[in-house]
Amino acid sequence: MWQRWMIVHKVVLKTVLPVLRRLPHRVSVALLGAMGRLDLLLVPNQAKKYETAVAEAAERLGCSWDVKDVSRKLSRHTYRWRARDFLLDGRSDRQIAPWFKVIGREHLDAAVAKGQGVVLLANHFGSHLLTSHWLFRQGYPLRWFSERPRNVSKYMTKQFQTDGPLGQARMFISRRSTPADAASSILRAGRALNAGLLVKVACDVRWCGTHTANASFLGRPLSFSKTWVSLAAMSGAAVLPVFCRIEEDGIYHLEFLPSYHVPKEVGRTGQDSWWVQNALNVVEDRVKHYPEQSNDYFFWGEVEEQVA
Template structure:
């Protein structure tokens, strides 16, 4: 859901964040999210739209959420979500990494140790770009396979190399690309995995055309990209789901789930939908548990992409 003044807010954040980052980073996070919470309290129209979306989501999921409280917190987390990883755009690795509480790292490391590469399966839940930032900070050999993210930290942007056959620049995809562009990008992504690197991509991308399957999410059906399934089936690289949310301590709580390997026939039209739904079910459970980190999901029925 787009809000009025998003561009103005982004310019304000870019100007304010260098100063805010001088504070302890959890305090900085509370200040940034406070902008959204204040706007929610002051703007009745905005508050009603959030309240309605949260109430509808609670009914769909059978959850007895405190609608006003969740709605206000969600509005605050929207600002953090839109700021991507810019809050931790600091020189000190130790200072940035202190913002993370990580669970299940052993699942990631075991998958990487297998030597077949690794698909880190993310989503647009919570602080969705922060796992990539954490991977960079910990020197994992990771490439992003997605549309080129906007408004990311200078630290992350500096890792987007532009040279070589496996350069990050060649792995960014576009919705405007044709079938040949899509095929070429998938081949490049497969080479990344074959080289033993990590590939970071989302499993909740609504898409049209080839390599899609229908899935049910929050009581509505959408078509989702199955690129991650095609890559996993072709490469036999382990898939490690990751979820990252903003905790009550204003730090990033990140969880790596146990890895799985997709069967070679997973990309077949008759099979792909099962694997799409498996991930969507995991994602929906995160929304059920942490609705304030649901970002745009509760507004999807309005037909607006996250």
């Protein structure tokens, strides 16, 4: 049911986005919020679905959230989250600049200034795609070490068309890659870091296989990729955690945390799981503070089944 509803969201968004992009940003964001609320009010069992997901998360995390209030807020963010960075397409850098409130830019610039590359430690919290959008707009040399995203703005798609040895085109990975292909991608990402580029890697990617770490996230034991730890250790690049959430007024709150380094010998000492857990703890902390920004996490099970 949830998967079917996600498809409905996609169709609705495809229809309304061209109109929303012509409106003032604040109005567009408000309308997307209203659409999410309508979902909750009009679609049978939708409110129950949200409340169950929020209540379960609250129980697992030991949080005393007002379940109905969080569910309402979460529903208002659903279409905003699904809209990804499409609202910014066709807008100039000057137009979108006031829509971002950036905290900790000094951490970003200090990490970049070291010249050893930056592992931009991303996640799926809030409006996570807007971090990359902002970085591209600001001219930071960013590459993604991830699967190719299916739905991003035309602006972002254009940024991904960089070619050459350090180009984005050959840095995308796939769950279906052979170990040799995956190794090539990791080496390319390492080379990009050595050249001083920023490489975005999500710390909350559930993965199967040998190079994974078991960690607790949102009160559940899960298996995560630890490739980002290996990449940071082998390159010596600074690791910079980043978060982005969208507020009711349409402002994207970008937050760069202080950077850190992963010791080179982390693989040999078997401490990589600790780094994975540590990064997830920081994300979990944000979820506890801003549960309404956790659309992706609270419905994870269903999304996973859709992929399978």
